[in-house]
Amino acid sequence: MTAEKPPPFDPLHERDLGAFTGPAIELRNITKSFNGFKAVDDASFEVMPGEILGLLGPNGAGKTTIIHMLVGLTTPTSGSIRMFGLDLAAHRETILGRVNFSSSYVSMPYSLTVAECLKVFARLYNVRRPGPRIDELLATFGMSEVKNKPVRHLSTGQQTRLNLAKAFINEPKILLLDEPTASLDPDIADKTRTLLVQVAEKKRTSILYTSHNMQEMEKISARVVFMHKGKVIATGRPADVVRKFEGHDLEDAFLKVIRGGRA
Numbered sequence: 001m002t003a004e005k006p007p008p009f010d011p012l013h014e015r016d017l018g019a020f021t022g023p024a025i026e027l028r029n030i031t032k033s034f035n036g037f038k039a040v041d042d043a044s045f046e047v048m049p050g051e052i053l054g055l056l057g058p059n060g061a062g063k064t065t066i067i068h069m070l071v072g073l074t075t076p077t078s079g080s081i082r083m084f085g086l087d088l089a090a091h092r093e094t095i096l097g098r099v100n101f102s103s104s105y106v107s108m109p110y111s112l113t114v115a116e117c118l119k120v121f122a123r124l125y126n127v128r129r130p131g132p133r134i135d136e137l138l139a140t141f142g143m144s145e146v147k148n149k150p151v152r153h154l155s156t157g158q159q160t161r162l163n164l165a166k167a168f169i170n171e172p173k174i175l176l177l178d179e180p181t182a183s184l185d186p187d188i189a190d191k192t193r194t195l196l197v198q199v200a201e202k203k204r205t206s207i208l209y210t211s212h213n214m215q216e217m218e219k220i221s222a223r224v225v226f227m228h229k230g231k232v233i234a235t236g237r238p239a240d241v242v243r244k245f246e247g248h249d250l251e252d253a254f255l256k257v258i259r260g261g262r263a
């Protein structure tokens with residue numbers, strides 16, 4: 001009798017995800033130039049499975065460019081990106097099926113309703129039972145009442161919440177969120193943070209997010225990456241970064257770096 005051959009190890013498959021212990025996201029020496037200007041300059045860091053990592057830095061630091069490269073919206077000029085040990089450039093489609101993102105600056109199709117938008121994304125990601133999943137997400141983000149409203153009639157905060165609901169639709173193993181709480185009221189922002197912490201803990205989803213809210217950064221990030229002028233100037237637990245720049249807290253450290261030329 002011949003034993004059946006076990007399927008090959010596939011870090012993106014539910015079966016093997018739990019056994020994967022390497023970094024979920026790994027950037028090595030990433031540079032992105034726009035006509036010779038380095039928006040991202042030799043950045044390296046990683047995000048572990050189930051880790052929440054906050055990307056912080058002043059406007060123009062290169063945060064959004066990093067997220068765009070991780071989502072495959074743009075490609076690095078040099079360096080490598082691996083997700084679950086797989087090279088992003090070589091395994092783009094496989095990887096991106098298990099990734100999702102939200103950005104306040106990417107708007108949904110204006111003429112579609114909220115539910116229609118989410119249905120489109122559910123189909124793109126092959127979500128098995130889209131109806132219940134969509135209802136669940138709309139309830140989570142306090143959007144049930146606007147389910148049948150066209151996107152063009154949503155407030156800015158509601159559009160942000162729609163983007164967040166979309167980001168969760170495929171139960172992603174990697175979530176990339178560009179300023180997820182920027183336009184949310186304190187109640188919804190707090191609920192969103194709670195949800196992020198939950199999915200990181202329970203589903204081992206790795207979350208890379210950006211924010212200008214330094215209290216939020218300190219509260220939910222296991223580690224932060226501090227970027228300035230395209231470069232990573234510090235990586236570590238929020239308390240370590242505060243200590244490195246001799247601040248009272250992260251906001252103070254941020255101001256010391258940006259105003260005092262500490263970088």
Ligand SMILES: Nc1ncnc2c1ncn2[C@@H]1O[C@H](COP(=O)(O)OP(=O)(O)O)[C@@H](O)[C@H]1O
Nearest residue numbers: 034038039057058059060061062063064065066
């Ligand atoms: N498509 C682009 N073409 C030229 N410059 C860009 C482009 N995208 C971003 N930049 C520049 O790269 C730098 C980093 O931008 P960005 O990543 O959006 O910063 P952040 O999100 O940290 O505010 C900025 O100086 C910005 O003007």
Ligand SMILES: [Mg+2]
Nearest residue numbers: 063064065178
């Ligand atoms: Mg940005």
